[in-house]
Amino acid sequence: MDKDAKLAENEEGTVLFNTDPIIIKYHYEIDYLHSYAQDSPFFTGLTRRKLLGSRCTSCDRRFATPRGHCMECGAPTEWFELPHEGRVHTFTTCHFGGQAFLKETPFTLIMVEFEGVDTLFLSRLIGARPEEISVGMPVQARFLRNCKFKPTDVYFVPK
Numbered sequence: 766m767d768k769d770a771k772l773a774e775n776e777e778g779t780v781l782f783n784t785d786p787i788i789i790k791y792h793y794e795i796d797y798l799h800s801y802a803q804d805s806p807f808f809t810g811l812t813r814r815k816l817l818g819s820r821c822t823s824c825d826r827r828f829a830t831p832r833g834h835c836m837e838c839g840a841p842t843e844w845f846e847l848p849h850e851g852r853v854h855t856f857t858t859c860h861f862g863g864q865a866f867l868k869e870t871p872f873t874l875i876m877v878e879f880e881g882v883d884t885l886f887l888s889r890l891i892g893a894r895p896e897e898i899s900v901g902m903p904v905q906a907r908f909l910r911n912c913k914f915k916p917t918d919v920y921f922v923p924k
């Protein structure tokens with residue numbers, strides 16, 4: 766036995782942003798292999814500036830956030846194209862976010878409602894200060910020119 770055993774330590778420091786609560790910076794990187802499986806057409810649609818929802822093949826319920834099967838009756842769904850214009854159903858301003866969004870804080874998230882669609886779509890809103898945003902405000906979809914095959918490839922601006 767070695768009663769003087771110690772974990773090896775390096776001389777790297779930690780960047781401390783805040784003390785209460787403690788917020789530190791450290792490098793984090795991982796290669797992540799992820800399949801979109803049945804959701805793949807949604808992301809392919811974004812590369813073509815199309816916003817795809819899904820429609821129940823039995824009861825015609827329409828989902829702005831696509832799903833493979835209807836959450837009302839369980840029947841399979843089929844794809845349909847959502848309009849590029851909708852209205853703000855609700856919104857929030859985020860002053861903190863995950864690693865990918867930290868540099869963009871504060872940012873605004875909105876739930877978009879589309880005419881004739883039964884569920885909402887979560888997205889970013891840019892181009893309006895929080896005090897300028899209101900429930901019912903018309904918004905217009907925009908798409909990143911260089912798609913990353915992520916939900917953030919689409920965002921909204923005031924119409």
Ligand SMILES: [Zn+2]
Pocket residue numbers: 821822823824825826835836837838839840
């Ligand atoms: Zn259904």
